[in-house]
Amino acid sequence: MSLLTQKALVHYSKGGDFVVGDVPIPVPGPHEVLVKVMAVALNPVDWMNQAEAYFTPSYPFIAGMDGAGIVEHVGAAVTTLVKGDKILFQGDFNNDHGTFQQFCLVPAEIAAKIPEGITFEQAATIPLGLGTAFCGLWNHDPAAKSIDFPAPWEEGGAKFKGKPALILGGASSVGQYAIQLAKLAGFSPIVTSASPRNAKMLRAIGATHVFDRALSNDDALAMIRTATAGEAVTFAYDAVSRTETASLAYDALASDGALLLVLPDVLPADKRANGDTKKVVSVYGVVHPPENRKIGVEVFSRVTGWLETGVLVPNKVELLPGGLSGIPDGLRRMKENKVSGMKLVALPQETA
Known part of the structure; x- marks a missing residue:
């Protein structure tokens, strides 16, 4: 792990509150990229997992399953992405890959480049849904x-x-x-x-x-x-x-x-x-496990083209204030069924 730190939204126990704190920035493996996370989207699984720890391997835990950002560092075996590429990607249920932080790791084969005309905020609504x-x-x-x-x-x-x-x-x-x-x-x-x-x-x-x-x-x-x-x-x-x-x-x-x-x-x-x-x-819609990886690679390879041609249209966005700090209130609204027709999106780089 790097000695450099970043802001992340962390929870420390089952049912515990989310807290913004400092955590190390991870280092990508050979087949991964390090991404500067520009936008994250909220999902029901985020508040469900906070309450019941369905998919939490250990604490402290960094959640987040939807992300879009800029490739910062590229693993030694990666050939499909370069520094500066704009990509959308799914998070996973571990701290290095959770998206509720300013930098996270992404397996290169299950990321899609964001085409011109699609914002980071729009792109972040796509991966898990x-x-x-x-x-x-x-x-x-x-x-x-x-x-x-x-x-x-x-x-x-x-x-x-x-x-x-x-x-x-x-x-x-x-x-x-x-x-x-x-x-x-x-x-x-x-x-x-x-x-x-x-x-x-x-x-x-x-x-x-x-x-x-x-x-x-x-x-x-x-x-x-x-x-x-x-x-x-x-x-x-x-x-x-x-x-x-x-x-x-x-x-x-x-x-x-x-x-x-x-x-x-x-x-x-x-x-x-x-x-x-x-x-x-x-259904289980996370593309990281072995049984979902092949279809994940196949579809993510098509997403850029689908967005360019209008086959795929992102969700409408409601932007949350305060960067990562705005996520807990957004999750509360989702839990209370107060969100309809919109995807709640936060901007991690705006975290104070």
């Missing part, structure tokens, strides 16, 4: 939590053209990327639930039908069936994953359809009939 969408959809590793659909660039990837898809929680970060990947895969119609104020934004990124998330399940199911002309849904993504939303998605599925959940399976036991062939998977 997108990963949570594509890891569940297109990962073929036997150990992965995936429905194992062929990707659009693979043989058989065109078979979903014209098939209906359902995305619940469309205005969430994951929901927005799930809509865009469903469009890329050729699904149509793409039906989603959201607050009415977010309907226009969701149609702009690929949703064909938006229904009010406040509808009862019976009314929502009727609207879904109207939107699909009575055809059952081939693919559903529940970016909310409460019992009510998972039940709605399951009821809308075709008998051989597939449902992705962002949280552990909360479907009532009586939903699954004997011999039911509907597939239900709780």
Whole structure:
């Protein structure tokens, strides 16, 4: 570790407060780069992990799963990035790779260059939300939590053209990327639930039908069936994953359809009939583990081009004040369900 220090947002115990403190700046390994972190985005897993330590290996701990910044130092074996490159990347559940700090390490093969016209703030909204969408959809590793659909660039990837898809929680970060990947895969119609104020934004990124998330399940199911002309849904993504939303998605599925959940399976036991062939998977969207690395490398290699051509559109940004110091209040708002249609973003270099 370097003797040089930086500011980081640290918590020291399960359920403990986040505290801005000084920590060493790490040194990249052969296949890593050191990044000056210019923008970080907040995710529900950040406050969930703070409260329950689901993914905390030890304390003190530096969280943060979304980042964008400038390459400062390059590991000896890295050939794809150079000092000065602007990149977006996922963090991981260890202190060297967590993004809630001013400098962190990034495996070079799972970073994407930020094209002209995309800000650091916009770029930081992409990595975990997108990963949570594509890891569940297109990962073929036997150990992965995936429905194992062929990707659009693979043989058989065109078979979903014209098939209906359902995305619940469309205005969430994951929901927005799930809509865009469903469009890329050729699904149509793409039906989603959201607050009415977010309907226009969701149609702009690929949703064909938006229904009010406040509808009862019976009314929502009727609207879904109207939107699909009575055809059952081939693919559903529940970016909310409460019992009510998972039940709605399951009821809308075709008998051989597939449902992705962002949280552990909360479907009532009586939903699954004997011999039911509907597939239900709780996704894990972090691209660092071995089972997710290959699809992570594949998709991150395409992200720059997708951003340049408009295939992929970042989330809208709400900027938090105070650099890293503004993150705890943002996480509180997320926990209280006071954020909708926006990604909260902080600028670590502005930390006092």
